[in-house]
Amino acid sequence: MFSGLMLTAWESASIVAVVAGVVGFFIVLRGSAFAAHALPNGAFAGAAGASLIGVDAIVGLAVFSILGALTIAALGRRARHDVATALVIVLMLGLGSLFLSMTTEYAPQIYSLLFGEVLGVSSSELVPIGVIGLVAIAAILLMYRPLMFSSVMPDVAAARGVRTRRMEVAFLLVVALTTTMAVPVVGALLIFSLLISPAAAARSFTSRPLGAMGLSVIIALATVWSAIALSYLSNLPIGFFVGSIGAGTYGAGRGFSAWRRNRQASPRQSSQTLQPGVAG
Amino acid sequence: MPQRITLDPDMPLRARDLVGLGIDGQRFGLPLPSTTRRKQVDDMLEAVDATRFAESRVGNLSGGEQQRILIAHALISRPRLLLLDEPLANLDLGSEQEVVDLLARIAREQRIAVLISTHDMNPLLPVMDRIVYIANGRIATGTTAEVVSSESLTKLYGVHVDVIHVHDRILVVAGRREEALQHGDTESIVELV
Amino acid sequence: MPGFLSPLIEPGFFSNLPVQTALVVGGVVAVVSGIVGTFTVMRGQSFAGHSLADIGTAGGSAAFVLGISPLFGYVAMNLMAAGVMEWIGIRRPRGRDLATGIVLGAALGLAALFLYLDTTASSTTGATVNVLFGSIFTLPASMVPFIAIFSVVAAGIVLVMYRPLILTSISADLAIAQGIRVRLVGIGYLVALALAVSLSAVTIGAILSTALLIGPAATALRITNRTGRAAVIAAGIGVTATWLGVLLAYDSYYWFPNGGGWPVSFFVVTLIFLGYLVSQLRFSGRAVAQRRSSAAQAP
Numbered sequence: 081m082f083s084g085l086m087l088t089a090w091e092s093a094s095i096v097a098v099v100a101g102v103v104g105f106f107i108v109l110r111g112s113a114f115a116a117h118a119l120p121n122g123a124f125a126g127a128a129g130a131s132l133i134g135v136d137a138i139v140g141l142a143v144f145s146i147l148g149a150l151t152i153a154a155l156g157r158r159a160r161h162d163v164a165t166a167l168v169i170v171l172m173l174g175l176g177s178l179f180l181s182m183t184t185e186y187a188p189q190i191y192s193l194l195f196g197e198v199l200g201v202s203s204s205e206l207v208p209i210g211v212i213g214l215v216a217i218a219a220i221l222l223m224y225r226p227l228m229f230s231s232v233m234p235d236v237a238a239a240r241g242v243r244t245r246r247m248e249v250a251f252l253l254v255v256a257l258t259t260t261m262a263v264p265v266v267g268a269l270l271i272f273s274l275l276i277s278p279a280a281a282a283r284s285f286t287s288r289p290l291g292a293m294g295l296s297v298i299i300a301l302a303t304v305w306s307a308i309a310l311s312y313l314s315n316l317p318i319g320f321f322v323g324s325i326g327a328g329t330y331g332a333g334r335g336f337s338a339w340r341r342n343r344q345a346s347p348r349q350s351s352q353t354l355q356p357g358v359a360g
Numbered sequence: 361m362p363q364r365i366t367l368d369p370d371m372p373l374r375a376r377d378l379v380g381l382g383i384d385g386q387r388f389g390l391p392l393p394s395t396t397r398r399k400q401v402d403d404m405l406e407a408v409d410a411t412r413f414a415e416s417r418v419g420n421l422s423g424g425e426q427q428r429i430l431i432a433h434a435l436i437s438r439p440r441l442l443l444l445d446e447p448l449a450n451l452d453l454g455s456e457q458e459v460v461d462l463l464a465r466i467a468r469e470q471r472i473a474v475l476i477s478t479h480d481m482n483p484l485l486p487v488m489d490r491i492v493y494i495a496n497g498r499i500a501t502g503t504t505a506e507v508v509s510s511e512s513l514t515k516l517y518g519v520h521v522d523v524i525h526v527h528d529r530i531l532v533v534a535g536r537r538e539e540a541l542q543h544g545d546t547e548s549i550v551e552l553v
Numbered sequence: 554m555p556g557f558l559s560p561l562i563e564p565g566f567f568s569n570l571p572v573q574t575a576l577v578v579g580g581v582v583a584v585v586s587g588i589v590g591t592f593t594v595m596r597g598q599s600f601a602g603h604s605l606a607d608i609g610t611a612g613g614s615a616a617f618v619l620g621i622s623p624l625f626g627y628v629a630m631n632l633m634a635a636g637v638m639e640w641i642g643i644r645r646p647r648g649r650d651l652a653t654g655i656v657l658g659a660a661l662g663l664a665a666l667f668l669y670l671d672t673t674a675s676s677t678t679g680a681t682v683n684v685l686f687g688s689i690f691t692l693p694a695s696m697v698p699f700i701a702i703f704s705v706v707a708a709g710i711v712l713v714m715y716r717p718l719i720l721t722s723i724s725a726d727l728a729i730a731q732g733i734r735v736r737l738v739g740i741g742y743l744v745a746l747a748l749a750v751s752l753s754a755v756t757i758g759a760i761l762s763t764a765l766l767i768g769p770a771a772t773a774l775r776i777t778n779r780t781g782r783a784a785v786i787a788a789g790i791g792v793t794a795t796w797l798g799v800l801l802a803y804d805s806y807y808w809f810p811n812g813g814g815w816p817v818s819f820f821v822v823t824l825i826f827l828g829y830l831v832s833q834l835r836f837s838g839r840a841v842a843q844r845r846s847s848a849a850q851a852p
Contacts, residue, residue, distance in 0.1 A: 109371060113654045114600065163594060163771040164833075166603045167826055170764040174822035177686040177758075181816050191672070191681045195665035222388050229385035232373060233365055240437075242386045269607070269760075270665070273658025280651055283372040287417040290390075292372035317669040323662015330655045337370075 085199055089308060092201045092209050096262045097274070097304040099213045101297030102220050103258045104279035106251065110231045115152050115252060116275045118165055119259045120268040122148035122172040127193050127263060128179035137193075138208055141263050144172070145256035153249045195319035196267030198308060205264065212261040219254050227251060228289060266304075270319045277326030278303060284333030299329055367426060369419035375429045376401050376414045382433040400436065407469075408432040408462055424455025428462060435466065442466075442474045448483060456483050463487070481508070485530050508532070575689040575799045575817070578700055582752040583765060583791030585704045588711050589749035590770030590791075591784040592742060596722045599771075601638060603763040604653050605750045608634040608660040610759040613684040614667035622696055623684060627751035627759065628703065634660070635743040687758030687818045689799065700752060707748035710741050718742060719780055756795065757818040765791055768825035775832040794824040 107116045126144025127137045152165065180189050192200055201209070220227070229237040230244045238244045262271045278299035282292045307321035367373075379401050380391060391397075405414045408428045413421055418429060427447060434442060447463070448456050464487040467474045478484060481491065491507045493500045495516050500507045507513075508530060513521040522533045567573070593602045612630020613623035637656060664684070671680035682688065711718065717738045721728040725735050753762030769790035773783040798821035805815040 108651065113651060117654065117657075163599050163767055164829075166599050166763050167768055167771070167829055169603070170761050170768075170822055171826045173760055174686075174764070174816075174819045177682075177761075177816050178819040181814075181819075190685065191668060194685070195661075195668070221390055224390045225381070225385050225387055229381045232367070232371070232378065232381065236365070236433075237385065240386045267665070269661045270658065272654060273662065276651065276654050277658060280655065283370055287372050287374050287415070289372050289374075289377055317665045319665030320662045320669070323658045323660070323665065326662075327655050327659035 086312065088201055088203045088206060089198045090305075091206055092265050093198055093304045093308055094301060095206075095209055095213045096265045097300040098297050099216050099258050100262060100271070100274045101278050101300035102217055102293060103254055104275040104300065105282070105293040105296045106220065106227060106231065107255065107275050108279040108283065109228070110251070112251075112255070113272075113276055114165065115149075115255060117272045118152060118169050119145050119148045119252075119255055120263060120271045121169045122151075123256075123259045123263050124193055124268040125172040125176035125179065127268075128176040128183075128189070131189060132179045132183055137264060138205070138260060141260040142256075145259040146253065148172075149252035149256040150249070153252050192267070193263065194267050194269045195317060196263075196265055196270055196322070198265055198311070198318045201264055209261045209265075212257050216254050216257045216261075219250070219257075223247065223250060266322055267319050270322050273323050273326040274300060274303065277330045281329040281333030284337040303329065365426075365430060367419040369417065371417070371419050373418050374415055375410060375418045375421065375425075376405060378418050378429055379404055379432045379436055382436040404432045404436045407435070407466070422455065423451050424458055427451065427455070427459050431459075431462065431466070435470065435472075440472055442472055444474065444476045446478055447476060448478060448480070460484060460487060482530065569803075570694065571690045571692070572799065572803060574692055574694050574697065576796060578692060578697060579689060579756055579795035579799055580792050581700060581704050582756045583769070583795045584788040585707050586749050586753050586762075586765045587769050587773070587786075587788030587791040588708055588784045589745050590766040590768075591773065591780065591787050592711065592718055592722060593746060594767055594770045594774055595719075595780065596742075598746075599763075599767045601653070602746060602750060602766050604657050605631055605634055605638075605747060606754060606759055606762040606766070607657050609750060609754050609762070610664040610684055611660040611667065613754060613759050614664050614671060614680060617671045617680040617684065618667050622693075622699075624696060624699060624703075624751060624755050627754045628748065630660075631747035631751050632744065635747040639740055639743055683758075685758050685760050686816055687754070687756055687761065689756050689817050690802075692755065696755075700755065703748050703752055707745045707752070710745040714738055714741050715781075757798075757821050761818050761822055764822045764825050765795070768822075768829055769794065772825075772829045772832040775829075790825070790828055794821050794828065797824055 104116075107113060123141045123145040126140035126142075128140070129144070130137050130140025151168065176193075177190065183189065191197075226237065226242045227247055229240070230242050230247045234244050258275070259268075259271060262274070266274055279292075279296040281299055282295035285295055286292050303322060303325045307318050307325060310316070310321045311318040367378075380397070383397065383400060384391065402411070402414075405411050408431055410425065410428050410432060413425055418426065421429065431442075431444075431447075442463075444463075447459060451459065460483050463474055463476070466472070476484065476488075481488070485504060485508070488504055490502065491504055493507050493513070493516060495513075496518060498516055500512050500516050508523055510521055510523045513523065513532065524531045524533060590602070593599060609627045609631045612626035612628075612633075614626070615630070616623045616626025619626075634656070638653065668681050668684065683691070717728065717733045720731065720733060721735050721738050728735050728738070749766060750762055753765040756762070757765055769787040770783070772790055773786035776786055777783050798817050801820045802815055802817040805820075808815065
């Protein structure tokens with residue numbers, strides 16, 4: 081379970097989990113779940129195109145997810161863009177299927193790109209995955225305060241001199257980097273789960289922003305490690321475990337906050353219970 | 361300060377974190393823990409009487425409590441002028457009075473000018489110094505006593521307006537053409553110095 | 554067939570049984586998707602439709618494991634997912650995106666499991682492609698009656714509830730004031746949506762079915778601001794794109810690289826996207842302003 085190829089799998093998946101935990105925290109905070117869903121789908125076409133013309137998959141992933149991030153940032157200028165973005169997602173998936181239909185390894189390739197293939201990462205790919213991960217985390221830590229400010233109160237942040245538009249673009253680019261490094265490991269369709277679930281669960285357990293971010297990383301690591309172990313032992317695909325453990329932790333988080341609210345509400349009939357949205 | 365800020369109750373952010381963003385939220389990097397920073401936040405929380413819920417999740421606070429935290433957030437950067445857009449909107453009567461008292465106290469203690477825009481000046485009448493009354497595309501300006509009188513408001517609206525004193529409150533009642541008041545095209549800018 | 558069409562339409566196109574089935578099924582499904590999709594776009598639920606489509610992959614792949622037609626898997630899974638979404642939506646409007654996303658992740662995880670089981674059980678890899686990207690040419694003719702029944706039900710629900718649907722789309726409060734049972738209308742609509750998504754999934758694949766559902770409808774709503782006319786135009790665009798897609802895919806057997814043929818779904822999706830793009834450029838601004846003002850006057 082810890083030798084050769086598997087060791088590479090553990091290492092790559094751990095890097096992905098740490099980055100997903102950090103970046104996911106801000107995705108949930110900013111409510112950009114949609115972008116986190118769209119970018120990996122677009123990257124799928126990139127990876128497929130790269131395999132068609134014989135380039136390294138990571139190049140295709142990087143090019144398409146960065147282009148995707150810039151497209152979403154541009155579309156975001158208009159108020160309602162859900163139709164356009166949904167259509168672009170689908171077009172990218174269609175393009176990916178076209179590219180792959182032209183290669184000889186149609187179906188297995190589709191499967192591993194969409195649902196992940198943790199054993200498909202070679203030790204030579206660890207270096208680019210690690211470097212991209214470091215860049216993503218460094219960028220988030222550097223932007224932490226203005227990113228937090230513009231997520232919580234965009235108008236006030238803009239008034240205080242935060243370039244909120246630039247923050248948005250920079251953040252989407254970080255999501256693009258995360259996508260690039262994570263697609264080969266967990267797959268385009270399940271990165272979403274790894275980005276959202278740990279962060280969403282973490283914020284049910286703590287009110288401290290940095291604490292929630294750290295907890296999100298821990299939950300992401302726990303998710304990925306148990307997914308690999310279970311996948312190794314049961315011989316079932318890793319994506320299945322990532323998806324269901326993610327849903328499980330989110331459910332546990334919601335359950336915990338509901339329980340805590342009930343406990344708090346009974347002795348202290350204060351302002352909290354008066355707010356309709358909170359009590360429900 | 362904008363009129364309405366919605367804070368998600370699921371957001372992992374304590375009241376003190378939001379006030380802290382007022383110090384250096386626009387700067388890059390992580391907020392490093394420092395005693396001066398913590399003291400600054402604690403003092404400000406105390407100034408707005410919010411120490412009690414400093415550790416609570418900001419989205420879970422009531423409207424009045426949130427308003428106090430937002431005022432603390434705005435004040436911590438030591439502004440000389442505090443601009444507030446409808447700070448009393450969506451507040452119940454009790455919280456409304458608390459926020460008014462807080463603003464008056466801050467204007468006095470911190471020696472800063474507070475400029476408020478509001479549709480309903482009644483709760484502010486006891487504390488405000490000067491008013492700019494905007495109605496029907498015209499303005500009247502001066503002290504409270506000068507502007508809020510039957511005579512000047514009648515001139516402003518072009519219909520008869522009564523200003524009635526009940527206890528220490530003042531009620532503005534329009535004559536026959538009530539639309540002007542009811543459609544809310546009046547806006548007062550109130551200044552506390 | 555007139556001779557001048559032969560460079561365009563490969564010989565044997567219309568006499569080929571799979572092609573005939575594809576044309577019939579594609580046409581019927583495109584009409585239903587156009588009608589239901591018009592309301593999906595009007596209600597601003599494009600993302601719900603998209604999520605439903607992704608969630609459906611779990612149902613389709615489970616059907617493969619059980620050895621039944623994926624259509625039944627899609628229908629069962631999508632109806633279930635629509636039920637869950639309705640339940641979540643009523644109880645907790647806030648955080649709905651997040652909850653939908655988590656359910657979506659879990660469903661895709663299940664899809665990964667089932668597709669893996671399909672691959673190991675049958676030692677073929679067809680299921681993955683079939684479920685995700687559709688394969689209308691391999692659709693057995695025996696499925697046509699079922700597709701017809703589901704289509705009639707989906708279109709029937711929308712047509713029966715036509716006026717309440719419009720009203721609830723504009724304002725739920727207005728509809729309640731008029732005595733409409735908004736929740737009932739919402740559930741009926743979600744059933745129609747689940748069926749339409751399932752039918753689209755059979756035609757162009759589960760994760761691409763969003764295109765057929767919302768693409769033509771969004772284009773139609775750019776062109777006209779009347780709901781009824783938009784539904785008809787959407788159906789027309791959908792049918793055109795699907796038939797052209799089938800034709801081009803049939804032709805593409807002789808294109809680069811030799812022998813494989815390009816996926817039908819790719820053509821359908823691309824055609825729909827191009828249509829949307831053209832309508833964006835042609836009708837941008839004006840139609841939106843008109844639609845806003847008409848929506849405000851409609852009740």
